[in-house]
Amino acid sequence: MLVEPYLFFEGCCEEALNFYTQSLGAEITFMMYFKDSPEPEACPDGSQNKVMHANLRIGDTSIMASDGRCEGSTDFQGFALSLLPETEEEARRMFTALLEGGEAVMPLEKTFWSPLFGMVKDRFGMLWMINMLDPNCPEG
Numbered sequence: 009m010l011v012e013p014y015l016f017f018e019g020c021c022e023e024a025l026n027f028y029t030q031s032l033g034a035e036i037t038f039m040m041y042f043k044d045s046p047e048p049e050a051c052p053d054g055s056q057n058k059v060m061h062a063n064l065r066i067g068d069t070s071i072m073a074s075d076g077r078c079e080g081s082t083d084f085q086g087f088a089l090s091l092l093p094e095t096e097e098e099a100r101r102m103f104t105a106l107l108e109g110g111e112a113v114m115p116l117e118k119t120f121w122s123p124l125f126g127m128v129k130d131r132f133g134m135l136w137m138i139n140m141l142d143p144n145c146p147e148g
Contacts, residue, residue: 012069013089016076017132021059024132025073028064031105032091037070038063052078066091088127088135099124099140106130106138 017024028034043056050060058075065071071089093099103116109131116126116138124140 010070012072013087014072014074015084015134016074016082017059018076018082019055019058019078019080020082020132021062021073021075024134025059025062025064027130027132028066031108032066032102034064034066036062037065042075054078082133084133084135088137090137090139093138093140096124096140099126099138102136103128103138106136 015021015024022039025034025036025039029036039062040060041056042051042058042060045051045060052058055075055078058078060074062073063070064073091102093102100116103126106128107130111129113127113129113135114125116124119125122140122142124138126138128136128138130136
């Protein structure tokens with residue numbers, strides 16, 4: 009069984025997914041707009057061109073996403089998405105790319121558990137952890 013995150017961007021889903029394709033090399037594998045729904049009552053007022061459902065693939069992971077109720081403000085709290093780059097170069101590239109328009113919560117630096125670890129809240133309010141695996145640690 010898989011557990012896949014479902015993120016609600018409340019009006020900026022397509023922009024966020026496009027940002028992740030550019031910054032992380034993600035791939036949008038499916039996108040459906042509210043206007044494409046066979047049930048018009050499922051469409052919040054004024055949201056015909058907003059994302060009803062999308063799938064995003066980052067590496068081997070799928071993330072589902074939507075504009076939700078299109079209420080205009082995301083409230084991602086109590087969790088983070090963790091990226092596990094294999095190289096220092098990849099870790100730095102991801103951190104820098106996600107930082108565009110966002111804020112560094114913890115700078116990318118060596119820790120006792122990782123050669124490079126950092127946290128970024130991106131411009132959509134999503135918290136990301138960049139956690140390079142330690143090649144000397146069997147558990148990663």
